[in-house]
Amino acid sequence: MSSTFVVYVEDKPGVLNRVASLFRRRAFNIESLTVGHTDTPGVSRMTIVVGTDRDGARQVEAHLYKLVNVLRVDDVTMTPAVYRDLAMIKVTATPETRSHIMQLVDVYRARIVDVAPDSLMVEVTGTEDKIDSLLDVLRPYGVIEAVRTGRVAMARGGARTPRVRRPSAALRGPMPRVHAGPAGPVPLSA
C-alpha cells in the first residue's frame, strides 16, 4: 500500500538531497515526490508518496524527524485530504479530430493551453485516476508528449504552514506513535 506525507522543510540548499538520501539508505520506496515553496518565506513543502504499510509509515515519519532541516511531517494517508496531480498532454490534432478532442477536454474540465496547426496542448488537474482516464481517451488521437507533477496533498480543515523564524509549539511535530494500531489523525496544532 501507499502512504502520503506532507513534509515541511527549511528552504535551504541540499535539503531535497537529504530527504531523498534518507529514503534511499533506509530502503523506503518513493512513488512520487513533489516540492515547492509555501506562502511562508524559508519553508518548502513536499508531498511524498511512499510504498509502505502503516508500520513502515511510522518509521518513515520518525526518520524524517531526525533530519535537522525537517520542520514537520504530516502523515495524511488516513486523514481527510485533497489530492491533486497536474498534467500537460500534447496530443495530435487534425482538422477532423480537433473538435472531438476539445469536447473531451471540456468533459474533464481540462483546458487547452496551446494550439498548433497539428497539435493541442491540454492542461488538466485532478486525482491521478482522472488524469489516467483522460490520457486513456486521448491516446487514440496520438499523445505526442505528456508530463505529470505527481501527487500534491493538503489536509482538509484549518491547518497552517509552520513558520521558520519563531519556533513555537505548533511547529513541533507530533511524537511518533509507538503503539501498534491504525494511526489517528495527526494533531496539527498544540
Next chain:
Amino acid sequence: MTRGIAPRAARRRAPQTLTGAQAVWECLTREGVSHVFGYPGGAILPVYDAMTAYPVHHVLARHEQGAVHMADGFARAGGGVGVAMATSGPGATNMVTGIATAMMDSSPLVCITGQVSSGLIGSDAFQETDITGVTLPITKHNYLVTEADEIGPALREAFYIARSGRPGPVLVDITKDAQQGTCRFDWDGAAPKPPGYRPDHRPRAAEVRHALDLINGAARPVLLVGHGVILGGAEGVVRAFAERTTIPVAMTLLGIGAFPGSHPLNLGMMGMHGEAWVNEAVQQADLIVALGMRFDDRVTGKPDTFAPGARKIHVEIDPAEVNKIVPVDVGLIGDVRDVLETLLPGVEPNDHSAWLARIGELRRHATARSIQNFDDDGRLYAAHAIHDLWEATRGRALVVTDVGQHQMWEAQYYRHESTRSLITSGGLGPMGFALPAAIGAKLARPDAAVWAVVGDGGFQMTMAELGTMVQEGVKVDVAIINNGCLGMVRQLQEFFYGARYQATPLVNPDFVTLASAYGIRGIRVTERSGVVPAVGDAAAHDGPVLLDIRVQTDDAVYPMVAAGAGLDQMIRRPAQETIR
C-alpha cells in the same frame, strides 16, 4: 542528553571583527574545547595559522582516520564533544571511517574540514571533494560554510546538535575564502536555534503507568543496559532502579561499565558473544526493560525469536529506534535518566529470588565451560591474557579495545566496575580503532591507567599513531593479543567455511623492535606466567609500554550465536577433553 559538559559560561561581549579562521578558534574556545585532533593541509591552513593565539592544544595525528578516532576516544572517556580537523579532499575522505564509527555509536564529535574556495566548488579543483555529500548518511548533520559570517552560527549549532538528544558526529566544511574573509563575530547572536530540531522528548503519563504495571507485575524481568545509559549519565538511577526492584541487569557491549561488574545483580554481556546464562535469561524472561539500547542484530540474534515470552519496554531517546527492529509493548521516548527518575517512585520492591536462583543455576552450568576453569595445559590463550590483565590492573584500567576476538574476550573476561572504563567500537567495528582512541582517552583522562588492547591485525591498521603517542608524550600501554592471524575472520572460516583459512594468516613485524624504533619499551610475553609481571612492569614504567603477547592461534570466542540464529541457539565451547 549528555550532561555536565555545558560550554563555559560565555561572558557577554560586544561583537568583534575577526577573520573566519579566528572565528573558528573563538568558537572552539568558547565551547570549552581543550584539544583538537587533526592534520593540516592547503585548504585548512588559514585556520591552522590562526591557532597560536588561542588556548587550544592541537594533537597532530599520523592519519586523519586516527585523528577522528582520537576525538572519539576523547569524547567517550571524558564525556565532552571531541573535535577533529582536516583539510579538503583526501584529508576529509580519510575521516570517513572515523565519522561512521561515531555515528553508529552515538559519539558526539564536531569535525571541521577545509574546502576549496567557494568560486572553485564544482570545478573538480585540486583536493576538492563534496564531503558534505559524502558524509550525509554518516553524520547527524553537516554544513557547507561559504561565508565568514556563517562560521560562528554553524559551529555553535554543530556543537549543540552533536551533544544534545542522541549524540552524534556533525561535520562543518568551511571554504578557504570563508576562513580568510572577515566577519562580525557575535557569540550571543549565534545562539543555536535550528527550528526543526527537537532533541527533548518526554513519555506520556499513560505510557509511564502502563510501564509501571508491567514492571511491578513481572516475575522474570531483565534490564538491558546500553550505551544510552552512559551517554545520558543514568548509571546511578539505573543502579537504584535495579536494587529497588531486584531486577538483574544484562549489558550490551557498549553498555559495559554502566553497571558495576561485581554487583550481585549484574549478569554480564548479552548478545552474539554474550555469556550463555545471560542469553538464556533474556530468552526466558517475561519482561524486558531495554534502556538506551537499539536492539542491534548483534544483541538480538534473529529478531522474531528474541525474548519470545517477554513483554517489552523500550526507554530510548531516539524515536526512530522504537519499534525499528523489535516490536515493543511500551515505548518510553525520552532521556533515559529522566524517564527512570519518573518511573522510580512508582516501582515496588519485588521478590525475584526464584528468578535470580534460576539464573544462578544457568550461570553455574555455563561457568563450567569457561576456559578459566580448564586445567592449565601450558599454553597461553587470549582469554587468559585478558583475565590476567584484569587481575594485574585490579579492574581499574580504562581499556580501549580494537575489533575482533580480543574485543569479545575483553568484554567477557575484564570485569569493569566503573562507567566509561571500556571504550570500544560496537556498531561499525573498524579495525584500527584502539590505538588512536586510547590516545584520545588518555588526553581526556590523564589520571587513568589507559590500556589499548588490540589484535595483531587491527594494530597494524593504525600503528603509525605510535608516533603521535610519542610526540605528545602520552602514556598509553598497548597489549597486542598476537595470534598471528585475523582471528575473528578465521573463526568464521573455521565454523562456516570448512576451515579454509584464506587470507587470514599474517606475517607480522617484530613488534618489540617496532616499539623500540619509536623509543617505546617493548616486552614479549610467551607464557601465561609472564602476563602479570609484564603488566606490572608497564605500570611501573614512566613512558608507554607495548606488550607483544603471543597467544594460541586455534581458539574461538564462545559462546557464539550464528548470524540469523536465535539468541539461545549458541555454539558452545567444547568441554575440555575434546579441545585439541
